[in-house]
Amino acid sequence: xxxxxxxxxxxxxxxxxxxxxxxxxxxxxxxxxxxxxxxxxxxxxxxxxxxxxxxxxxxxxxxxxxxxxxxxxxxxxxxxxxxxxxxxxxxxxxxxxxxxxxxxxxxxxxxx
Amino acid sequence: xxxxxxxxxxxxxxxxxxxxxxxxxxxxxxxxxxxxxxxxxxxxxxxxxxxxxxxxxxxxxxxxxxxxxxxxxxxxxxxxxxxxxxxxxxxxxxxxxxxxxxxxxxxxxxxxxx
Numbered sequence: 001x002x003x004x005x006x007x008x009x010x011x012x013x014x015x016x017x018x019x020x021x022x023x024x025x026x027x028x029x030x031x032x033x034x035x036x037x038x039x040x041x042x043x044x045x046x047x048x049x050x051x052x053x054x055x056x057x058x059x060x061x062x063x064x065x066x067x068x069x070x071x072x073x074x075x076x077x078x079x080x081x082x083x084x085x086x087x088x089x090x091x092x093x094x095x096x097x098x099x100x101x102x103x104x105x106x107x108x109x110x111x112x
Numbered sequence: 113x114x115x116x117x118x119x120x121x122x123x124x125x126x127x128x129x130x131x132x133x134x135x136x137x138x139x140x141x142x143x144x145x146x147x148x149x150x151x152x153x154x155x156x157x158x159x160x161x162x163x164x165x166x167x168x169x170x171x172x173x174x175x176x177x178x179x180x181x182x183x184x185x186x187x188x189x190x191x192x193x194x195x196x197x198x199x200x201x202x203x204x205x206x207x208x209x210x211x212x213x214x215x216x217x218x219x220x221x222x223x224x225x226x
Contacts, residue, residue, distance in 0.1 A: 031211065042219040043155070043205075093157070
């Protein structure tokens, strides 16, 4: 069945790079997404990648996709304390891009 | 556009009562989604609409849950005979009908059933 796995916790120092990893199961997913959730808030869409791409860069964010291994990663360059949040990886349930399947989220803690 | 809005932001109810939540999507978005999120978990898909048609429902959506989007704009999610296990954050999202189907989320309605 569909399942998205993420490591639960990551701690980095301010100014370092953060890498958050995710594995997914549905090879028919056309898009994969990264969301950020701050305490008590809704989800903020950070970026997405189309399944025929290997990499996408958007300012401090770099997404890498290894479709063979069904592995997705989000790299945040020059991590700031404001980046502290929970990061969710999500895949589309089908090619029509309807329901999203989310991982449990990775809590990123940035210390100064 | 002010984004996706949800009302109320918080709801406390007693077990057995009915509750209704409202979601207003981004105006040009045809698709509207409902998710439920419990503590320490990612959001779980409940149902989605394309315009006024409810096209998909998760097996998580028991008979006590009903959702509507009568004019293809705002949507309501009703929970009848609430149970303590219904306590969660209910999230609404909307998207365009074409790829990349970016779903934009509202702030959520936090339901507490006592």
